[in-house]
Amino acid sequence: MTQPTIKLDRYDRRILAALQADGGLTNQQLAEQVGLSPSPCSRRVQKLEDAGVIKGRAVLLHHKALGLDLTILVQISMDRHTPERFQHFEETVAGYEEVQWCYLITGQSADYLLKVMVPDMDRYQQFLLNKLTRIDGVSGVHSSFVMRKVVDSTALPLNYLT
Template structure:
C-alpha cells in the first residue's frame, strides 16, 4: 500500500502520537488510550504498518548510562561525486556500529553528515583513524563534539497532517 493513499483521521494520528512516545504498548493498552476496541485498533496499526508509515518499534537507550559519553557530528567530504563512490562509502558506514545516523547532504562543503556515539576521545580517535579515513574516497573530515543535547527527539511532528 502506498503512503499517499492512506487518509489519516484523528484516531490514526492519536495512535501515531502514542506509539512514538510508548512503542512498547500492547494493542489492548493502545486501544484503551485511543478510545477504540482492540480489533479496530489492531487493524489501524496494521494498515499504518502496511502503508510504511510505521516502520517499526524501538527501545530508546541512554548513551551516557551505557558508557557512550561522547557524541560527535562528523562532516565528510568525498574526492569524487560518482554513484559508485557514494555506494561504497554508504555500504562501509552501515557496517560501523558507532554510526547512529548518516545523511547525504547539500549546502555545505561536506557530502555526508554523521552522528557517532563512542565512549571517549581515545575511542573516537581509533574510530576515525581505523575506520573512517580508511574508506576509499574520503578526502576530508571535520569533527564537532556535542557538549550538551538540547533537543534529542525521535518523534515526528504530526500537527501538519
C-alpha cells in the same frame, strides 16, 4: 508536499502519537489511550503497518547508561562525486556500529553528515584513524563534539498530517 499514501484520520494520528511516545503499549492500553475498543484499534495498527507508515517498534537505550559519553557530528568531504564513490562510502559506514546516522547533504562544503557515538576521545581517535579516514574517497573530515543535547527526539511531527 508529499502526503501519506493512505488517508489518516484523528484516530490514526492519535495511534501514531501514542506509539511514538511508547512503542511498548499493549493493544488494550493503546485502545484506551486513543478512545477506541481493542478490535478496531488493532485493525487500524495493522493497516498502518501494512501501508508502511509504521516501520516497526524499537527499544530506545540511554547512551550514558551504556558508557557512550561522546557524541560527534562528523562532516565528510569526498574527493570525487561519482555514484561508485558515494555507494562505496555509504555501504562502508552502514557497517560501523559507531555511526548512528549518515546523511548525504548539500549546502555545506561537506558531502555527508554523520552522527557518531563512542565511549571517549580515545575510541573516537581509533574510529577516525582506523576506519573513517581509510575509506576510499574520503578527502576531508571535520568533527564537532556535542556538549549537550537540547532536543533529541525520535518522534516525527504529526501536526502536518491532514
